Structures are given as structure tokens and as C-alpha cells.
Amino acid sequence: MDWLQAFLPLNLERLSVWIGVLCTLAIYSLLYRENPIYRFFEHMYIGLAAGYSLGPLGVDILYRYWIEPIWIQGYWAWAFVVPYGMYLYFIFSERYGWISRIVIGTLIGASAGLFFQEFSSRYLPQLNSTLQKPLWVSDANPDLTYGMIINNILFVIILLSVLTYFTFSYEQRGPVKRVAIWGRWFLMIGLGAIFGNTVMARMALMIGRIYYLLNDWLLIRVGGG
């Protein structure tokens, strides 16, 4: 009886747990098949998510970067930004549709221009750290062990063979083809490793959900402790 009283949604805290459980079970019902309950929650989910975004990603941004600078701080030049961005809204018009491409062009140009910094920041340090792998023991690198040497040689071989596989502009044949096939196999090792490593994190997600169902909803102690 005590359990039942604690279990039923008789106060706000219990009600919140019941809502959460209902959401979870409705989503899980997709595993059986697509059904009206899932459909109901899916549409609710998208509606909620779309509504939520308007606050932090719509109103907040416009207020912070447009309204505040103009009306409170008095930087008048910002006034032109929103009308210019509004050109985007002509996208649905057949006659004026091309005007939206001016704004799209701005966005494309900006992302192209920004890519130079991204390329340097993201890929050049990686190139550099690849170079810090000596292939034999010498006085220049006194701390090196033979184990590390083998790892380094392997690293360079794998890198170069996978890179060979990802060339397109000539026909791969003879030794190049063999190297490319090895590259593809090394690639499969990498992909398998990622798959195996991700399983743990995904299982943890579901364990968290089932723990919530058992502990918070059904009030069962977990772990036998």
C-alpha cells in the first residue's frame, strides 16, 4: 500500500516522473513499429523543440546583437542588418526569389573565407604532430624506445597507405593499387575500433534510461545493495 501511494502521480514530483516515463515508453514503442502513440509524441516533440529554439536562438540573439546595440547603446549602423537579412524571406517568391541569393551568397562567401583559418587551425597542427615520430633511435631523441619506434613506423605506413587510397585522379594499378588495398584494410581496422569503442557509451545511455524506469518510477533499488 505504501509503495502504491509513493508510486502514483499524486504530487508534482511524482507527476514529473510519470511524464518522463510516458515520453520514454512512447519513444521506445517505435522499436516495435511506427504507431499512433509514437506519432503523437513525435509531433509533440518537434513542436516543443521548434518552440523552444525561438527563445534562446531567435529572440535572445536578435535582442543581444540587434536590439540592444541600437536602442540601448545607440550604434545605429546595425539597423541595416535585419532588413538585409530579410532578403532571405523572398525565397518562397517565384518572381523575387533571386534576391534571397544575395544573402545566401554572403553566407557562402563568409564560410569560404572562414575556411582558411579553420584549415590552418585544424589540420596543420595535426600535420605537425605526425612529424614528431622519429623512425630510428639516434642521439637527437634520447628518450626513444624500440617499442615507440615500431609504433611510429606503423603510424607513418598506415597514414601514407590510407592517403594513397584517397586519391582519385589517376587509375590505381600495380604497386599503387596494392598499397591502396592495404590502406582500405587499415581503414577498416580504424572503423571497427571506433564501433567497438562507441558501444560502451551507447549502452550506458540505455542503462541510464532503464535505471530511471526502475529506480525513479517503479521505486526498485538497483544493484542489490
Next chain:
Amino acid sequence: MLSVDRRWLYLILFVNIVIFLLAPLRMPASISPPVQKFYDEIEKLQPGDLVMISSNWSASTLAENQPQLEAVITHLMRKQVRFTIISIEAQSRDISYRLAERVTKEKGYQYGEQWAHFGFVPNLAVAIKGMVTDLPNTIKQDVRGTAVAELPVVQGVKSLSEYKMIIDVTPTGSVPVWISYSPKNVKILYCPTSVMAAEAYTYLDSGQIKGMITGAKGAQEYEQLLGITGLGAPFANTISFSHLLIIAFILLGNFAMLMNRLQARREA
């Protein structure tokens, strides 16, 4: 076996997890070096030292982050250390506040005197910079609406640099932010989820992080060091057995495929 309906697979996985969560099964874990370092760092603290816990997880990563946070708070209370908690989102504030309240109540730790929750800050980098220069005015109020300047636990504390340690319990990439902006004299310890851990080894090597508890597995090791029964052990065991289940099914599938092939060859 080859064309088994995938719904059976789902059901088996679900039941498997429920069983191993409920079974009172304890498999001892071997303690990994980052967890041992984490433990040793907290052991070095003196009663009354101040520790900041940054807790940024919510419902999704509960299985990995909740046992970590519970074990860490238990250890801090055992060392009679003062601690404050901070989050970057409302939902992680609520979940960590509820959890800390439950765990501290069990041990008779006083809110306001020995620990406090600072609520959430929207922008972590800005908040850290602010806490370094003027902590009470950056946070302003704790989660219960008391002015930070009036909380006994941080009485007279003006800056984050007066803390001894920062512990980041998180599923996101917040630790580089703490490393970049927090004072150099404050040690940083890290409790990531298992996917985030791989990227953190460079920080561990360079000493920017002093110790690390990885996911539920790390929490299990930590519980073992503390000698407590927490959620880490059942969660980590359940993960082990679900992996075993998947591997068993992969092998079964291959076995069935080979059998089919043999039969087809015999018939031909």
C-alpha cells in the same frame, strides 16, 4: 537465425540490462592509474579546504556521470572538505542539486555551512573569468536565493584562486575551458563520459589534469577505492554483460551463416 526479427534482439537486450541492473553481482575491477591519481589528489586535501565541482550532465548521460558525482561527493565529505557546485544549464543544475542534497543529508553535511550550489551560469568562459576577479558578484545568488557573500561556506572568499581544486563532471567539452581560464594554482580533476576520455589523455600527460574517472567503469574503480557500494559497480557490470551479449550474437549469426553455406554446398 539469419533472418531473426530484430524486435527479438531488442527485447533480449532490454531484459539483459534489467536483469544485470537488479542482480547483486560484484565483479572486482582493476584500478587504472588515472583513477588512482584522482583518489590520491583528494586524499591530499586538508579539512576545510575549498573545492569547486562543475556538474554539467543531465538525464542522457546519467549512467556515466551520476555514479562519478556520488563517489566524488562521498570522498569530499569523508575528508571534511567544503565544496560548491556550479552548472551551465538549468537541467544539470536541478539534477546535481537534488543528488547532492540526498547524498549530503545521509551524512549530515550542512547546506550553507559545508557545501552550497551556485545554480547555473549561461557562459562558462565568462563566468570563470568573473569568478577569478570577483566571485561573490559573478554568482550573486546560490540556488536557494541566498546572496553568495552571506553563505558561511564561502565566507570571505573573493576569488576562485582561493579554491584548492576544480572537479569537472561532464559529458561535454568543458574541460579545455576550465584549463584555459582557471587560476594556475588550482588543480583540475576530470570526470568525463567514456567517449570524451580519449581526448583527455594529452591533458593528463601534460599535467593540466591531475586525475580522471572515466565513465561508469571509472566510478566503479573509485567506489572500490572508497570501499562503498554505489551505482558504478552495477552500471559497469551491466555494460560488460551487454557487450558480452552483443559479441555472443555476432558469433551466433556467423555460425548460422556458415551452417547455411555448408548446407547449400552439400545440396549442390
Next chain:
Amino acid sequence: MSYQHAQDNWFAAIIIGFIALAVLVNILRAQLGAQLYIRRIPGLDAIDEAIGRSTELGRPVTMIPGLTDFGVVAVQALTIFKYITKQIARFATPMRLLSGNPTVFAVAQEAIADAYNEAGRPDLYDPDNVRFLSDRQFAFASGVAGLIQRERVAANFMFGEFFAESLIFAETGNMVGAIQIAGTISFTQVPFFVAACDYTIIGDEFYATSAYLSREPVLLGSLVGQDIAKLLFALTTLGGVIAASIAGTDAPIIKLLGQPGGWEAFWKSVLQGGGQ
């Protein structure tokens, strides 16, 4: 370890300049009529097969750029979708493009309308078929999963940047028996696409896709330039590890090759070395 400006290490400007030159020269060569080759990419040959099947079954084709932020990757994904749309316009096969980023959605509207125009079937374009579902990762995933199951799509194309939701799309697509072709630059999601899709376009095959599909000289030329750039990276790697073996990993020449601040360190050591 990051670059704020090219001056952090002028090596960045040199290498970008070299790649740009290699790409632009080869584009010019191609435009002047040089015959350029591109090797086979198996997954892309299957696009027509997948479209054909959709047409036969009369069930829709879905195109998913995922949650890709607007940028270079998104534009490439939309270029591929534009090509696919042009193909399906010929058979009047129904299509859905589902985006998780509003800016990508806006540009996709324009690109798909264009595709129908270029295929000579502007009457088939319906703006409601290009949809923005949600910018929230799993709300988007739930919408896509629901739609794939409800409409029992016959072909599912996923191109762009993907995160943990990739497997939800790929497995639901597999469940309804759709032919699935995925292409992504997100290395961590490739294993899931490989496991659940019929064909997976890996890494920068993604950028080679439009060249392969359209055989436009500009794109083929660019591809030659990219291969030259890869050769440059490979040679730098080889030269660098040999230099590191001889001179040590802390040598200024190693710092010069890509480390921020390496340019100054290198020239300082050269000048000091000269003085000794």
C-alpha cells in the same frame, strides 16, 4: 595550438597558397580541354539504381543533410542533392529533403527549386517537400525516423556531417528496406553507416562526389589539384619524420612545418646558427 592569423606561422599561408595554385592551375587546364580521369567510386554508381527502384515502387526518396551547419560541407551536400533531384525530376519520383539547420533549409529550398527548373519540370517542385524539422538533435532524429517508417521510403541519401543520430536514420531506413547511400566527413560516424547502409562514401570521397557525378571540367581539374596537395602532405610527412629522426623532435625545422610560432623559432635559430 591554433591559428588566429597566418602570421602565427607563415607556413600556413605558403601551404594554402600552394594548394590554391595547384587547384586553380588544374581547373584552368581542364577548361582548356585537357582530358582528366577520375577513378570509380562504387557507391555513386548505385545512386541511379536507388532512384530507379523508388520510381518502380512509387515510394519517395529522402535526402538528409543532417544537422550540418551552414558552410562548405553543407554546400557540397546540397550540390549532391541537387544532382539527385535532377535525376528524379525526369521520372517525377516523389522526394523529401529533411534538414536540421534552418540556414541549410533556406539554401536547400533554392537549390531544389533550381534543380527542377534545370530539369525542365518546375511544375513538380513543391516547397513543402523541402522541410526543416528541428535544430534539436534528437527531435530531428525522431521526425526523420517517423517519416522514413510512415512513408516507407525506397531510397535514402544521407550526405553531410552527422553525429550520434546517424544510426537512427540508417537503421530505420534499413528496417523499411530502403536502398541507402551515405557520405560523410565525420569519421566517427562512418562505421555505423558502413554497418547499416548499402554504400558509404568515406572521407573526401564526399568532395569528389560532385566531380564524379557531373564530370564537369572545373571539378575534375580541382580533383587533380587536390591529389597534388595530398602528395605534398605525404612528402612533408616523410621528410618531416626523417628530419625528426636526425635532428630530434624539438628541432626548429619541425616546428616550422605547421606549429604556430614555428616560423619565428626557425628563422631565429637559422640567424643564430649563422652567427656562430
Next chain:
Amino acid sequence: MGVLTNLMAQQTIWRLPEESRVLFATLIVAGAFVLILGLIPVLQTLPPRGRRAIIVTVTFLAGLFFAAEFFLPVDWTAIFPKDDPKRNFLTPAIQPAQNVLQIIGALALGLGTFGLVRLHLRNTVQRRAQWGYSIVLLVSFVVMATFSILNTLAEKKIVERGPMLERGFSILFDYTLIQLDAAMFSLVAFYIFSAAYRAFRIRSVEASILMFTAMLVMIGVVPLGAQISPALPTIANWVLAQLNAPAQRAIEFGVGIGGLAMAIRLWLSLERGVT
């Protein structure tokens, strides 16, 4: 350089006077709307080639701004000793430019939301199949949008945060949306199982390699692996660090170079892509 920077820093011409700022600001914004939208009929008179020229120019200039800021030298102290050696004359404009992109992003969100709402309004009005679900979507959208916007405004201290707002937002966001996120995310665990079961077969060399490494790592990373053999976790970590890392890096290089080539083509409008 110094002169130019000083001129840019002259705040007076860029700022409206303190008194009756709200009035001036409103007038200027109204003027900006009239001016920019008034340009449309003028733009409309352009022939197709002129239109394309405008788009190409705008694309090029937007790219040029960010590219120039990155490539131009920042350290001018040899010529202007007092100059900040960490920025060139374009650097101060980077943050405002990023803000412009953010604003356009927010407007695009409005456009996307408009598209979503329009689709479901049409479904409802025309009583298309399953229009009931469209109503569910619209209702939850309207309710959540109201609470979310009020909540944002409350953070800005524009509206009062009452208990009604607090509790309503918490039920919709923390107890519903976050739970839906967690539930949907955890579905991946089921899918990873069925995908592994179906795909990991010894069919070809490639599939076998994929399967064996996945199984090895799967067992090596869990506590059970260490129980079976202490070497297993070491081997799993070695595979991840030494065999996976170089393959991943090679792919990254290819992707980086491919992206760079694409960026150059887009910047110079060499590609007959989406514009």
C-alpha cells in the same frame, strides 16, 4: 594604419546621442527598412547577367573580408611601434561580422520555423491525411514558444518571472523535452545491437577485419575484459591509439584539402553549385 584605427575608434559618429536615443533609433531602423526594401524594385530591373554579377561580387567580398583578416600581417610594430602586434586593421571588425552572421542565422531560424508551421497549418486547414497530428504539433509549438520566449525575456529582466512561468517552463522543458531527448538518444543502443548483428559477418576480408577489431575493442574496454586477460585492455587501447589514429588522420587530411579546394571554388564562384 594608426590613423585609420583611430578613425574607426571615433565612437561619436557611430553612436546616437544619449537623449531621445529610442526615438532616433526607431526612426533609423524604419529608414533602414524603407531603404533596403526599397532597393528591391531597382534590383528587379537588372537583367540575369547583372543579377549574377551582384551575387558573385557579394560572395567574393564576404570571403575576401575573412580571408584578408586571416592572411594580412598583424605585427606592424616595425613601422608603427605603438600598434597592437596581435591584430591588423580588420581584426576589430571580426566580432561585429560574426554577429551579423548570427543575426542572419536567427532570421533563418524564423524562416525554417515558418516553413514548419505553414506545412502543418496547411495539413490542418486542408484536412490532409493525419491532420490531427499536425494540430498536436502546432499546439505544442505555440505553448512552448510562448514559455520559451517569456523565459528568455525574463532572463533579460524585461518581464517578471512568476511562479506560473517558472513551473510551466520547467514541466515543458525539464520534464518533457529533456526526457524525450534522453529516450530518443538511448534508442541508439538498440540500433547498434541490431546493426552489429546483421553487418558483422565473415563475408569478405574487409567485413572480417571490421568485425574482429570491433569485437576486440568491445571486450577490451569493459571491466570484464581485464578479468579475462590483463592484456586485453592494453591491446584495445593500442588498436585505438596506434592503428585507428593514423587512419583517421589520413582521412582528416583528405577532408581538409577537399574542403579547402571547395572553399576556393565557392569563393571565386567557379562552381555551378547551389548559387
